[in-house]
Structures are given as C-alpha cells and as structure tokens.
Amino acid sequence: MDSYRIKVVETLKKIFKDKSYSNIVISNDIRNIDLRHQALYRKSVLGVVEHLMFIDWIINQMSNTKTKKMETDVLVVLRLAVYQMFFLDNSYENMVVSESVQYIKDKGNIRASKFVNGVLRNILRQKKELLEKMEHLPREEYLSVKYSYPAELIKRWQLQFGKNKIEEVLSANNAEAPLEIRVNNMKISRDELLKIFNEKGIIAERCKYAHKGIRILNPIETDKTEEYKKGLFSIQSESSMLAGQILNPAEDSLVIDMCAAPGGKSLNASEIMNNTGKILSRDIYPGKLSLIEKEKQRLGLNNIKAEAYDATVTDETLIEKADFIIADVPCSGLGIIRRKPEIKYNRTEAEIKEILNIQLKILENAAKYLKRGGMMVYSTCTTNKEENLDIVMEFLKHNKGFALEDFSDKINDFPDAKKGYIEIYPHVHGMDGFFIAKIKRL
Known part of the structure; x- marks a missing residue:
C-alpha cells in the first residue's frame, strides 16, 4: 500500500477508535505526508468520514460479518477502499483491492486478508447493482444512505429548508470546504498579497463578502510560506471573518471576546483596531x-490579553465597561460539517436543546458588560434557527434596552443585514453555515 494510503488508514483509526476530531488529527498527521500527496490525503480522510453511512451500507450488502462486528484494521481498510471505488476518479480499482489486501497481510492476518479480498471483489463486480438497489430504498432511507446523514438531521433540515431543497442542502454540506485566509491589513493590503501569491504560482482570488479575505484555489502548506511566518495572513473561514467586519470595533476601545479560542475573531478585531485599545480574550479552556x-x-499584536474564564459566570468587575463585545457562543456546529464531517453523526436533539441555555446565558452576561451605545455581535457556526435568531429574539424580549442594529453598509447581498442579522448557508452562499447578529445597547 502506498505510504500516503497507510497514513490515511492510521489517521482514520484514530478518528474512529479514539473518537478524535478529524481536523485535529489531520493537522498533526499531515506533517508526515509528502507535499505531492497532502491534498489527496486530506480529501481521502475527510471523504471517508463524510460518506461513512454510504460506505458502511455498501460493505454490509456484501458481507455476512457486519461493520459493527469487524476488527478495526479490517473495517478501516474496507472503508477507505470503498470510498476510493465510489468517490475518487481514476482510483485504479484493482490496485485499490490489491493494496488493501496487502495491508492486512502485512499485519500478519492472512485469514482477514482473504475476507477483505472477497468483500472488495464482490463490491467491484456489483457496483452498478448496488447503486440501483440504493436508489430503490424508501425516500428517507435513500437520502440518509446516499448523503450519509442521520434521519433525525434530515428531518430537521426538511422542516427548515423544505423537501424540495433537501438534496441541495445535503450535497452542499458534503462539498469540499475551500482554504480561506485573512489578510493582516496592518502589514499588507489584500491586493499586494494577491500579487505576491500570483508571482509564486499560488492561485488565489478575493473572497466575495469578507473585505480582508482571500480564497486559495490550489493547495499550499500555508504555515511554511514566508508570508505566513512574517504574519501577513492567518487561516480563517470567510464566514468567521465577517463577525469582525460587521462589529467593526473602533480604535482605542475595549473589546471583550467571550469565547475566544482559538482566537481568530480576537486577532481580526486587533488588526481592525490597528493594535490599539485592549482586547480581553477569554475562554473556559486554559x-x-x-x-x-x-x-x-x-x-x-500586543493589545490582546488572553485569560481563562467561564463565560456563563457573570464577572462583576466588567459591568458596563466594554465598547464592543464578541459573543461567538458554543453551538451544534451544523454549519461547518464540510470541515468537521463527524459533527453530523454526533449531534442529538437532546444535546442541541441543552446548549440553548448556555448560549442565552452567555449572551445575557455579554449584555451586562456593554456600555450604553456599545455594540456586540452574537454569532454561531450553525444553521439551526433555534440557536440563532430564536436566541436573539428571546434575549431582546426580556432586555428592552437593546436592539438589533442595521449593518447593511458592511456587507452586500444580504437583505436581512438591514434588520441586524444574517444567515449564511453553504447551499446558498458557498460559505460555512453561520449566523451573525449585531446588537446595540440603547
């Protein structure tokens, strides 16, 4: 088996067996992958996780031993092979089978290698028939298997977006997420950085909505570039950048970031403020x-103070002290499935309901810290209305001294910006799913 495929298998074992987050494991393991194979490595790992229910359905059609009872090595090798057969162009299917069998042989398990060979050869012979069988499943089961989403989540999205839009929604959330970066405007302009990238053969373009955003169209090791080391840019999704753009904190002001880690929004605010004033970046995890x-x-940047603090606990020393507040609250993460596909399997209705109380409590505490005339953004990386507009409206109902603020001058093509909020959807805007509301203390 090619070295990059072996590393894919080892990475997937960590994700499935240890229940580790895919983005964290990939970031650690990709350092040992040759640059030529990094894009395919990342695509393969995320692809297996993304299409897990489809893959397991295919395997279970051809195997008497079901996936839940398989040894880890056997199961992961089968999953990768099926992903390559059905989702990668030019995957050289016979080679995929041979290398999968060899991997198990090299582990000293001859019996299991014969099992892997038999299952994969049967799948190869019956690929067309398996897909036809899938298409004849009951509608709800078909959507669940084809797009690898739990029935519970599909039902939720059908109610929100409509049955006629559901396949578009599922497909968009399974798409590969782009690499987006935020320009450090204190050191370089966006156009200047684009010019440097062009000269180096890095294909890039302006983000559509984020004024400091660039989208990289060909994969690069961003953290190894001179521009990154010099602090000319940071990795941040376009949706996330928009929170700072919409808040637009003034120079020499006090900003509190309630749930700051890993810090993208605090850092963006610092750049917008030209490294003046003070940003208190807090997080519950030291x-x-x-x-x-x-x-x-x-x-x-030197105007950021990072400290550990639980955002659900009121800090009496900060009452009415802040000019601006960032309340990017913990959420279900249903807007970033493209980047962390395991999210779709791990979120239950009970967990979503539990997180609503935390979100409202953090928003209420943030409001206490805001000066009169001060501004805050409430944001999430989910598309779930209960965690978004519903939370904001619930807050406003019980806090009459606050109102949504028009920010249509900060972003184009979002009519609801006039009402003080925007809802971002992968199937509509091609960005991570996000919600941002701007709230003013009157």
Missing part, C-alpha cells in the same frame, strides 16, 4: 489560550 498567545506574537 489549554487553548496558548494558541492565541502564539498567533498574536506571529502577527505582531
């Missing part, structure tokens, strides 16, 4: 604060 410290040094 171990994550080092990420903020490391990034502010790389970017040349």
Whole structure:
C-alpha cells in the first residue's frame, strides 16, 4: 500500500477508535505526508468520514460479518477502499483491492486478508447493482444512505429548508470546504498579497463578502510560506471573518471576546483596531489560550490579553465597561460539517436543546458588560434557527434596552443585514453555515 494510503488508514483509526476530531488529527498527521500527496490525503480522510453511512451500507450488502462486528484494521481498510471505488476518479480499482489486501497481510492476518479480498471483489463486480438497489430504498432511507446523514438531521433540515431543497442542502454540506485566509491589513493590503501569491504560482482570488479575505484555489502548506511566518495572513473561514467586519470595533476601545479560542475573531478585531485599545480574550479552556498567545506574537499584536474564564459566570468587575463585545457562543456546529464531517453523526436533539441555555446565558452576561451605545455581535457556526435568531429574539424580549442594529453598509447581498442579522448557508452562499447578529445597547 502506498505510504500516503497507510497514513490515511492510521489517521482514520484514530478518528474512529479514539473518537478524535478529524481536523485535529489531520493537522498533526499531515506533517508526515509528502507535499505531492497532502491534498489527496486530506480529501481521502475527510471523504471517508463524510460518506461513512454510504460506505458502511455498501460493505454490509456484501458481507455476512457486519461493520459493527469487524476488527478495526479490517473495517478501516474496507472503508477507505470503498470510498476510493465510489468517490475518487481514476482510483485504479484493482490496485485499490490489491493494496488493501496487502495491508492486512502485512499485519500478519492472512485469514482477514482473504475476507477483505472477497468483500472488495464482490463490491467491484456489483457496483452498478448496488447503486440501483440504493436508489430503490424508501425516500428517507435513500437520502440518509446516499448523503450519509442521520434521519433525525434530515428531518430537521426538511422542516427548515423544505423537501424540495433537501438534496441541495445535503450535497452542499458534503462539498469540499475551500482554504480561506485573512489578510493582516496592518502589514499588507489584500491586493499586494494577491500579487505576491500570483508571482509564486499560488492561485488565489478575493473572497466575495469578507473585505480582508482571500480564497486559495490550489493547495499550499500555508504555515511554511514566508508570508505566513512574517504574519501577513492567518487561516480563517470567510464566514468567521465577517463577525469582525460587521462589529467593526473602533480604535482605542475595549473589546471583550467571550469565547475566544482559538482566537481568530480576537486577532481580526486587533488588526481592525490597528493594535490599539485592549482586547480581553477569554475562554473556559486554559489549554487553548496558548494558541492565541502564539498567533498574536506571529502577527505582531500586543493589545490582546488572553485569560481563562467561564463565560456563563457573570464577572462583576466588567459591568458596563466594554465598547464592543464578541459573543461567538458554543453551538451544534451544523454549519461547518464540510470541515468537521463527524459533527453530523454526533449531534442529538437532546444535546442541541441543552446548549440553548448556555448560549442565552452567555449572551445575557455579554449584555451586562456593554456600555450604553456599545455594540456586540452574537454569532454561531450553525444553521439551526433555534440557536440563532430564536436566541436573539428571546434575549431582546426580556432586555428592552437593546436592539438589533442595521449593518447593511458592511456587507452586500444580504437583505436581512438591514434588520441586524444574517444567515449564511453553504447551499446558498458557498460559505460555512453561520449566523451573525449585531446588537446595540440603547
């Protein structure tokens, strides 16, 4: 088996067996992959996780031993092979089978290698028939298997977006997420950085909505470029960048970031403020604060103070002290499935309901810290209305001294910006699913 495929298998074993987050495991393991294979490695790992229910359905059609009872090595090798057969162009199917069998042989399991060979050869022979069988499943089951989404989540999205839109929604959330970066405007302009990229053969373009955003169209090792080391840019999704753009904190002001780690929104605010004033970047997890410290040094920022604090607990020392507040609250993450596909399997209705109380409590605390005339953004990386507009309206109902603020001058093509909020959807805008509301204390 090719070395990159072996690393894909080893990465997937960590994700499935240890229940590790795919993005974290990939970031660690990709360092050992040759640059030529990094894009395919990432695509393969995320692809298997993304299409897991489809893959397991195919395997279970051809195997008497079901996936739930298989040895880890056998199961992961089969999953990768099926992904390559059905979702990768030019995957050289016979080679995929041979290398999968060899991997198990090299583990010293001859019996299992014969099993893997038999299952994969049967799948190869009956590919067309398997797909036809899938298409004849009952509608709800077909959607669940084809797009690899739990029936519970499909039902939720059908109610929100409509049955006629559901396949478009599922397909968009399974698409490969682009690499987007935020320009450090204190050191370089977006056009200047684009010119440098062009000269180096890096294909890039302006983001459509984020004024500081660039989308990289061909894969690069961003953290190894001179421009990254010099602090000219940071990796951040376009949707996430928009929170800072919409808040637009003024120079020499006090900003509180309620749930800051890994720090992208605090760092963006610091750049917007030209490294003036003070940003208090708080997070409940002390171990994550080092990420903020490391990034502010790389970017040349010194107005950020990172500290551990639970955003659900009121800090009496900050009452009415802040000019601007970022309340990017914990959420179900249903807007970033493209980047963390395991999210779709791990979110239950009970968990979503539990998180609503946390979100409202953080928003209420943020409101206490805001000066009269001050502004805050409430944001999430989910498309779930209960966590988004419903939370904001519930807050406003019980807090008459606050109102949504028109920010249509900060972003184009979002009519609801006039009402003080925007809802971003992958199937509509091609960005991560996000919600951003701007709230003013009157």
